[in-house]
Amino acid sequence: ACGASIxxxxxxxxxxxxxxxxxxxxxxxxxxxxxxxxKLYSPLGWRSWASLVEKWDAAQVAKKSGNSGPLKEFVNSS
Structure with a gap:
């Protein structure tokens, strides 16, 4: 890694x-x-990195509540 922001x-x-x-x-x-x-490779205008982070964060919250469904869906479809 070069240390530069992407x-x-x-x-x-x-x-x-x-x-x-x-x-x-x-x-x-x-x-x-x-x-x-x-989906991190999605071209601009398709799926944003910010939307993926939001889905990941929501899946982590659900997992802490005992619901692993959103995390499984994220991993399988992202």
Whole structure:
């Protein structure tokens, strides 16, 4: 890490400059590779980092109350 702040508006350039490397490049030769990305990678205007933090915080509060459902949903869909 370089120690610099990464603001949400940087995502567009970071995504464009990204190099996606498959974890199992030998699987399915001649087929298309698929990738799963969590919502932190969402382009600007889709899902904001702030909204993800709000959902995470709410899931943590629910978990402390004995309700792990929101946390499971966050982990499985984010």
């Amino acid at each position: 603001e949400e508006f940087h995502k567009t350039d970071m995504l464009a400059a990204g190099i996606w490397i498959p974890q199992n490049p030998g699987a399915g030769r001649g087929k298309r590779a698929g990738f799963h990305l969590n």
